[in-house]
Amino acid sequence: MPPAALPNQPGQPQDEEAAAAGRRRSELTMLAFAVGVVAFAYINVGLSMKGQSPGTFVAYIILFAVISGAAHLAVRRWAPYADPLFVPLAMLLNGLGLVFIYRLNQAGVKGNPGNYNLAGKTIPIPTLAADSTTMQFVFTVIGIGLFVAFLVFIKEPRVLQRYTYLFGLIGVVLFGLPAVLPDSLSEVPGTTAKVQIAIPGLGSVQPEEFAKIFLAVSFAGYLVMKRDVLSLAGKRVLGVDLPRGRDMGPILVMWVISMLVLVFESDIGTSAVFMGLFVGMIYIATGRNSWLLIGFGMFVVGAVIAGALISHIAARFSTWLHPFSVANLVDGAQPSYQLVQGLYGMASGGVLGRGLGNGQPFWTPLVQNDLVFTGFGEELGLTGVMALLLIYGLIVQRGLRTALMIKDPFSKLLAGGLSFMLALQVFVIVGGVTRLIPLAGIPTPWLSQGGSNLIASWVMIGILVRLSDMARRPAPKPIQDEGLTQVVSLK
Amino acid sequence: MNRALKRISIAVLVMFLALMINANYLQAVEAPSLANGLYNGRTLAEQAQVQRGSIVTSDGVTIAESKQLSDGSYQREYPDGAAFAPVTGFEGVNGDGGMEQAEDSVLSGSGSQLAFRNFIDMVTNKPQKGATVQLTINAKAQEAAYNGLAGQLSGTGRVGGVVALDPSTGAILAMASYPSYNPNQLATADGTEFNKLDKQLIDESPSPLTDNATQTTLPPGSTFKLITSAAYFTQNPADTPNTEVYSPDVLTLPQSTDVLHNDADEACGSAGANGDVPIIDAFAMSCDTTFANIGLDLGGTTLNSMAEKFGFNYTPSITGVTTTSSNYTVSSSPPLTAYTAIGQWDDTASPLQEAMDAAAIANNGVLMKPYLVQQVTASDLSVVQSTQPAEMSQPVSSSVANDVKQMMIAVVQQPDGTGYAFNQGVEGVEIAGKTGTAQTIVGSGVDDAAFVAFAPATHPTIAVGVMLQGAGYGAAAAAPIAVNVIKAYLASAGQG
Numbered sequence: 001m002p003p004a005a006l007p008n009q010p011g012q013p014q015d016e017e018a019a020a021a022g023r024r025r026s027e028l029t030m031l032a033f034a035v036g037v038v039a040f041a042y043i044n045v046g047l048s049m050k051g052q053s054p055g056t057f058v059a060y061i062i063l064f065a066v067i068s069g070a071a072h073l074a075v076r077r078w079a080p081y082a083d084p085l086f087v088p089l090a091m092l093l094n095g096l097g098l099v100f101i102y103r104l105n106q107a108g109v110k111g112n113p114g115n116y117n118l119a120g121k122t123i124p125i126p127t128l129a130a131d132s133t134t135m136q137f138v139f140t141v142i143g144i145g146l147f148v149a150f151l152v153f154i155k156e157p158r159v160l161q162r163y164t165y166l167f168g169l170i171g172v173v174l175f176g177l178p179a180v181l182p183d184s185l186s187e188v189p190g191t192t193a194k195v196q197i198a199i200p201g202l203g204s205v206q207p208e209e210f211a212k213i214f215l216a217v218s219f220a221g222y223l224v225m226k227r228d229v230l231s232l233a234g235k236r237v238l239g240v241d242l243p244r245g246r247d248m249g250p251i252l253v254m255w256v257i258s259m260l261v262l263v264f265e266s267d268i269g270t271s272a273v274f275m276g277l278f279v280g281m282i283y284i285a286t287g288r289n290s291w292l293l294i295g296f297g298m299f300v301v302g303a304v305i306a307g308a309l310i311s312h313i314a315a316r317f318s319t320w321l322h323p324f325s326v327a328n329l330v331d332g333a334q335p336s337y338q339l340v341q342g343l344y345g346m347a348s349g350g351v352l353g354r355g356l357g358n359g360q361p362f363w364t365p366l367v368q369n370d371l372v373f374t375g376f377g378e379e380l381g382l383t384g385v386m387a388l389l390l391i392y393g394l395i396v397q398r399g400l401r402t403a404l405m406i407k408d409p410f411s412k413l414l415a416g417g418l419s420f421m422l423a424l425q426v427f428v429i430v431g432g433v434t435r436l437i438p439l440a441g442i443p444t445p446w447l448s449q450g451g452s453n454l455i456a457s458w459v460m461i462g463i464l465v466r467l468s469d470m471a472r473r474p475a476p477k478p479i480q481d482e483g484l485t486q487v488v489s490l491k
Numbered sequence: 492m493n494r495a496l497k498r499i500s501i502a503v504l505v506m507f508l509a510l511m512i513n514a515n516y517l518q519a520v521e522a523p524s525l526a527n528g529l530y531n532g533r534t535l536a537e538q539a540q541v542q543r544g545s546i547v548t549s550d551g552v553t554i555a556e557s558k559q560l561s562d563g564s565y566q567r568e569y570p571d572g573a574a575f576a577p578v579t580g581f582e583g584v585n586g587d588g589g590m591e592q593a594e595d596s597v598l599s600g601s602g603s604q605l606a607f608r609n610f611i612d613m614v615t616n617k618p619q620k621g622a623t624v625q626l627t628i629n630a631k632a633q634e635a636a637y638n639g640l641a642g643q644l645s646g647t648g649r650v651g652g653v654v655a656l657d658p659s660t661g662a663i664l665a666m667a668s669y670p671s672y673n674p675n676q677l678a679t680a681d682g683t684e685f686n687k688l689d690k691q692l693i694d695e696s697p698s699p700l701t702d703n704a705t706q707t708t709l710p711p712g713s714t715f716k717l718i719t720s721a722a723y724f725t726q727n728p729a730d731t732p733n734t735e736v737y738s739p740d741v742l743t744l745p746q747s748t749d750v751l752h753n754d755a756d757e758a759c760g761s762a763g764a765n766g767d768v769p770i771i772d773a774f775a776m777s778c779d780t781t782f783a784n785i786g787l788d789l790g791g792t793t794l795n796s797m798a799e800k801f802g803f804n805y806t807p808s809i810t811g812v813t814t815t816s817s818n819y820t821v822s823s824s825p826p827l828t829a830y831t832a833i834g835q836w837d838d839t840a841s842p843l844q845e846a847m848d849a850a851a852i853a854n855n856g857v858l859m860k861p862y863l864v865q866q867v868t869a870s871d872l873s874v875v876q877s878t879q880p881a882e883m884s885q886p887v888s889s890s891v892a893n894d895v896k897q898m899m900i901a902v903v904q905q906p907d908g909t910g911y912a913f914n915q916g917v918e919g920v921e922i923a924g925k926t927g928t929a930q931t932i933v934g935s936g937v938d939d940a941a942f943v944a945f946a947p948a949t950h951p952t953i954a955v956g957v958m959l960q961g962a963g964y965g966a967a968a969a970a971p972i973a974v975n976v977i978k979a980y981l982a983s984a985g986q987g
Contacts, residue, residue, distance in 0.1 A: 280499060287495040329529060330686065340528065346517050347525035348533045363532045382518040386511060393507045400500045404493055416496050423503040427510065436513040 020080040024072075027084035031072050034088045035065045038095030041356055045103045048357035057102060063137060064095055071144050078151040079469035085398045086468065089391050090461045093446035094140055094454065096388075100375060101449050102133045103357055104368050125362045132368070132449060135203075139451035143458030150462035157466055161410045164221030171214035172257060174207035175274070179264035186265075195267050208261075208270050209443070209456035212277065213463075216421060219278055220414040222250065223285035227409070231286035242290050251291070254278045255298045262306050268313060269428050269440030275299045276424045281417040284403075320438035338365045342374035342433050346385075353381025368449040370441035374433050389430070392445070396423045399464050405471040415467045418460050539564040544598045544621030546579055546590050549662075549865055550983055552630035555579045555591065555674075557621075567591075567678040571630075573671040574637035577702040578628055578811075578863070581674035588702075590624055590863070593811035597622040597867050597875065604867075604875045620870035627662035627865045627878075629655075632953070635979035636667035639972030643962050644669045650697045651959035652704035652842035655976050658850035658945060658954045660880035661859030665955075665976055666812070666843075668707075672699040705814045708839035709939045709958045712927030712965065713777045715834030717848050717895060717943065720774060722797035723785050724891040732771035732897045739765045742780040744787075744826035751783050751829060760907065774898040775908035777926060779833045786832020791821035794832060800886035801858065802847050803840070811863050817844035834927060840941075845956025849943040852899065853923075853951035856892035858883045899923035900948045909966045910942075913974045920981060922974065923948040926965035937961040942969035946977045953980050 042057045068091050075082055105128045129135075154160070160167070178186035178195050185198045196204040223230070226247075234243040254275065262271040279295030307313045319328050319336035323343070328336035341364040348359060361367045361375035368375075377385045399419025406412040425445055432439035443453035475489055517525075526534050542565055546555035554575040557565040567582050569575065580589020582598075596602030600609065600621040609619055636653035644651050655665035672692055679685050692700050701707060724730060738759035742751040753759060759778035760768045773781035786794060798819035799805065806816040817840040822828050830836040840848075843861065851858040859880055866877035887895070900923040903910040909926040924944030940962040945954040955973040962968035 284492055284495045284499060287492065324529065337530070340530065341532075343517065344525055344528060344531045344533055346514070347522035349518060350522050351519055360533045360536060377514070377518060382514060385514045385518065389507060389511055389514070393503075396503055396507075397500070400496060400503065403496050409492065412492055412496075416492075416499065420499055420503065423506060427506045430510050431506075431513070434510070434513050434517055436509060 023082075023084045024076045024080065027075065027087060028072055030084065030088035031068050031091060034092035034095060035061075035068050037092060038064055038099060041096060041099040042102065044356040045099060045106065046357075048355060049103070049106045060098070060102065060133070060137070064098065064140075067091075067140060067144050068095075071147060074148040074151055075465060078148075078155075079465050081472040081474075082465045082469040083398050083402060083472070085394060086461055086465050089395050089398075090446060090457070093388070093391055094143075094458075096376070097372070097447040097449075097454070098133070098136055098140065099356070100372060100447065101128065101136045101368060103379075104128050104361065104375070105130070105132050106357070127362075128368055128449070135451070136449060136454070139454045142451065143455040146455060147458040147462040147465075150459060151466060154466060157411050157414065157463065157470060158408060160217050160414075161221045161224070164218050164225075167214045168218035168222065171211045171218055174211035174214065175257065175261060177207055179260065195265050195270065203451075206443075206450070206452035208267075208274075209452040210459075212270075212274065212421060213418075213456055213459055215274070216277060216281070216417045217414060217463075219281045220410050220417055223281055223413055224410045226250070227285045230282065230291075231288050234290075243288070243294075248294075251278070251282065251295060251298070255295075255302065258299065259302045259306065262303065262313070263310065266312060267440070267442075268303065268316065268438075269432070269442035272299065272303075272428055272440065273421065273424050273442065277417060277421045280420040280424070281413060284416045284420075285409075285413055316438045316440065320435065323435065338371065339433070339435065339439050341365065342367070342371045343435060345371075345374045346377035346434065349378040349381045349384075351382045353377075353379050353384055355379060369443065370429065370439075370448065371433050372444050372447045372449070373430050376447070377434075388447075389426075392422070392426045395461075396420075396426075398468070402464060402468040402471050406467060408470075411467050411470060415464060415471075418464060422457075422460065538599060541565070541600055542618070542620050543567065543582070544600065544623045544870075546594075546598070546624050546626060548626055548628045548630040548633070549664075550630050554626075554628075554630070555582075569674045569678070571634065572673045572675050574634055574667065575628075576671045576674050576699075577668040577704055578626065578633070578666055579674060580811075581677040588700075588813060590626065590811040594624045594864065594867070598624060600870075602875075605869060608869050608871060608873075622870065622875055623868045625865045625868065626863055627657070627664065628666065628863070629664045629980050629983055631983040632665040632976050632980040633667055635975045636665040636957075636972065637669070637671070639957075639975050640667055640669035640959070643959055643968055643972065647961070648697070649960040649962065650701075650703045650707055651957070651962065652702070652707060653955065653957045653972060653976060654704050654841075654843045654846040655953055655955045655980065656846045656850045656859075656861055658853035658951050659859065661850070661861045661883070662865070662880070663809075663812075663861050663863045664953060664980055666702075666704045666863070668701070668703040670695075670697060670699040702813060703842070703958075705809075705812055705841055705843045707958075707960075708815060708817055708841045708844075709941070709960055710929035711817075711834040711838055711840040711845060711958075712929030712939065712941050713779070713782075713834055714845060714848070714925050714927035714941045714943045714956075714965070715832070715838055715840070716774060716777065716782045717852060717899070717925055718798050718801060719782050719786055719789070719794065719832045720770070720895050720898060721801075721852075721887045721891055722789050722793050723770075724894045725797065725887055726789060726793065728890075730770070732774075732894050732901075733769045735767035736770045736773060736781055737784050738768045738773050738778050738781040739784075740780070742783050742829070744783075744829055746825055751780060751826075753779050771898045771901050772905075772907070774925075775901040775905045777902075777909050782833050783829040787825055787829050789832070791823075791828040791831065794828070795819050795821045797886065800884055801851060802844055802883070807843070807847075807861060809861050809863055812861075814843065815841055817841050835929060840958070842956045842958045845941060845943045845958060846954050847956070849899075849924075849945045849956060850954035851886050852892050852895045853945035853954050854892075855889040856887040857885050896923060896948070899925055899945075902926065903944075904948075910944075910970055912966065913970055918974060918978065920946050920978065921948040922946040922977060923951075924970065924973065926970060928963070928965045938963055940965040940968035942966070942973045944970070944973045944977065946981065952984065953977055 039061045071087050196206045198204040258271045258275040282291045315335050323336040323340050345364050356379050359378040361378050364371050396419050403412050403415035429442050429444050431437040445457045543557040545553050547553050555569050580591040582591040598621045600619045640651045651669050653667045740758050760772045803817045803819045807814045827836050860883040862878050867875040869875050902908040903922045903924050904914050910924050915921045927941030929939040940959045942957045942965045945951040955976050957969040957973045959968050
């Protein structure tokens with residue numbers, strides 16, 4: 001048998017380029033598939049809600065295809081070796097989110113008749129603001145814009161390590177800002193959560209979405225510096241390697257911040273993601289089980305104490321355990337009404353779903369935000385829900401795989417941390433709305449209405465694509481003409 | 492760091508698996524039960540688009556139907572709501588009890604029996620439609636029962652119930668309760684309004700939501716003498732209704748200084764102070780001493796086993812009807828046993844049980860299982876299911892049943908019988924019955940009235956049990972209702 005051509009072999013540059021081009025080709029094919037699914041979903045909504053297919057959404061499909069193409073060209077030009085799955089998967093999620101906002105925005109035949117006439121009573125059904133779909137497209141364009149800008153300007157992710165403390169400071173400020181602002185600016189209407197900054201006349205920003213990215217970069221830089229002392233120093237107690245007391249500083253600080261978020265912003269979801277991100281990253285950096293135990297224990301103790309002291313946190317546990325009780329569902333403020341309506345929606349979808357535009361997701365309050373996953377469950381069924389979870393799972397898996405391939409510790413930690421953070425976010429919100437864990441409202445990445453999360457998610461994909469490009473980039477080509485030194489691959 | 496990353500990967504895998512398993516459980520396993528959850532607007536909205544099947548009586552009167560409103564949705568209506576409420580229940584934001592709940596799957600058209608027809612409808616582009624449930628109820632008998640109860644109890648704050656059965660099949664011909672409610676009000680789609688009304692009805696005392704025909708038990712009083720007599724003839728097969736039995740003015744109870752006497756301390760017919768009378772006369776005049784003495788001779792265990800054969804101490808299971816068991820408790824004390832033999836002390840029976848007692852005697856000793864659903868008809872008029880009569884038990888032999896029947900005829904047809912006011916000359920139909928007046932609180936003068944009957948006596952087609960709380964004499968308060976139900980039914984069935 002003749003020896004197979006070896007890729008990445010010095011002196012065979014055409015093979016490397018061919019391999020990169022091949023990856024981009026498969027990316028383009030998958031991207032075309034994602035655009036096709038989204039286009040089909042648009043047509044589906046149009047047919048079932050209006051009884052006709054074309055309409056304004058033809059423009060949406062074209063615009064979506066153009067945005068997807070731009071993202072692909074940027075990767076082709078500036079990160080040619082990147083994993084081909086990131087952009088198509090994220091684009092598919094983003095597209096389905098756009099379709100669902102469009103779907104909720106329509107009043108049509110069955111799916112949202114505007115008013116529901118039930119036994120002689122007219123029950124008004126909320127629709128989203130008229131410009132919701134357009135705004136979501138604007139946010140998508142901004143997100144893709146930042147994604148491209150990141151690839152253009154950050155060629156070498158290690159430069160971010162220089163700003164470890166600056167990014168940490170920015171992250172903490174962004175995190176804490178809503179807590180110190182007056183309620184009128186920071187409280188999300190209709191809830192007790194103080195997580196946004198309202199800009200009068202323009203809308204609102206949820207700074208924590210960006211804070212998480214800054215903090216992930218900052219944690220990576222800090223932990224790379226301190227990793228030796230955090231992983232080795234300490235003594236063994238009862239079979240567990242405990243770190244030294246003086247090394248507990250950082251985790252204590254993070255714990256205090258997450259508790260402050262919990263108490264002052266009433267946002268147990270973000271608080272959990274934040275703490276989980278730090279604990280996950282310190283574990284990846286040190287490989288030390290004791291950090292997991294300490295971090296997890298601290299968060300649980302903190303949450304339990306906060307639950308005992310703060311009534312609305314206790315109420316979350318009560319609505320989780322007894323959502324159908326009279327006290328939670330019928331009386332007073334009906335704290336479990338939203339969760340229960342989401343569950344009814346998923347149940348109504350069953351295995352195959354009602355079909356886009358045929359369900360009644362409008363019964364669920366704020367279905368376009370935290371509970372968007374139940375809307376998908378209702379209209380796409382268990383089948384669609386499993387597909388969405390697989391897409392998220394694949395993005396996380398590709399991110400973790402990138403982390404495994406990278407040699408540079410800072411980049412490795414950053415890739416691992418961001419991937420784990422995405423997994424945590426999906427777990428917290430999807431687990432929350434399906435009553436696996438107590439419901440803590442955070443956006444569902446790419447799917448929920450709103451710009452902050454969408455833009456931050458695209459920045460995260462930008463970082464992962466850049467890291468993946470670095471990890472898969474072949475070793476530098478030898479300079480054959482000089483003939484003196486030769487780089488030898490030791491594979 | 493790679494080892495830790497691999498472990499994190501496994502943790503992430505576990506997290507996603509948990510999400511997936513939970514989603515499967517929620518959408519594939521738990522979904523059907525969630526569909527009927529409280530405040531499930533989706534299910535309601537869907538139901539409002541489907542014409543729910545009607546509930547009709549055996550004589551073709553519609554007692555629950557869905558009417559289409561101008562907006563295309565359907566509203567449930569109950570034409571003679573209060574009279575039929577214990578039978579129909581109601582269906583709205585929150586259905587409760589009755590046929591609406593028991594037969595919900597066929598009424599709404601979602602039942603598995605209808606799956607094939609629904610599929611055909613879908614293919615031929617016809618709207619899904621619920622199946623019609625036909626009950627065994629006779630509308631005329633039901634209305635007579637409800638109006639009778641209302642006439643006796645309106646404004647008194649006391650409760651009462653009537654059940655009528657077809658003795659040969661067990662079909663429930665009437666099942667009326669007082670006080671009742673208007674199911675049209677509760678059939679609202681407005682959750683807040685429903686809760687308000689529902690709470691009001693629950694808080695009312697007595698609550699109109701309780702079906703007194705099957706869920707309320709009262710002391711049966713002298714109507715229990717049916718059971719005591721049945722036990723007596725079973726124990727003494729050689730005796731006939733003309734056998735003379737000891738019937739004193741005053742019965743001295745053993746192990747006690749207590750004495751038991753007839754209602755107004757009178758002698759039992761021709762017996763004199765300490766004589767004997769034919770048992771049929773004692774039954775017709777309802778002499779307490781006679782049957783208390785028989786009860787003492789038979790003992791509590793014998794009475795108990797006979798009562799249980801008739802259905803006491805057992806909760807009957809009837810589709811669409813919530814029932815309560817009637818009770819007979821064996822007392823270790825002979826004086827109390829004497830009282831239980833005449834339906835006092837802690838004997839209790841529901842009107843349903845009373846009707847079952849009479850039905851078993853009328854049907855030659857065979858008790859048929861009561862049922863309410865006659866048949867279910869799909870929208871294309873094909874019969875989806877129908878009920879076949881089934882035997883529940885045989886409490887007594889046909890000869891014992893015949894002996895008791897003779898005595899029940901005497902109660903109404905014999906001039907000294909407690910129910911003579913309703914004899915054949917007056918009513919035009921030969922009725923057999925037994926009155927009952929139970930002193931619940933001694934000396935209070937407030938007695939519970941009961942009457943069991945069947946007719947026509949020679950070939951019975953209807954058996955009735957009537958119980959009224961605190962209404963006085965059975966013959967005066969309960970019997971007229973039973974007689975009206977019988978006459979309404981026989982007239983409607985063309986037998987009057």
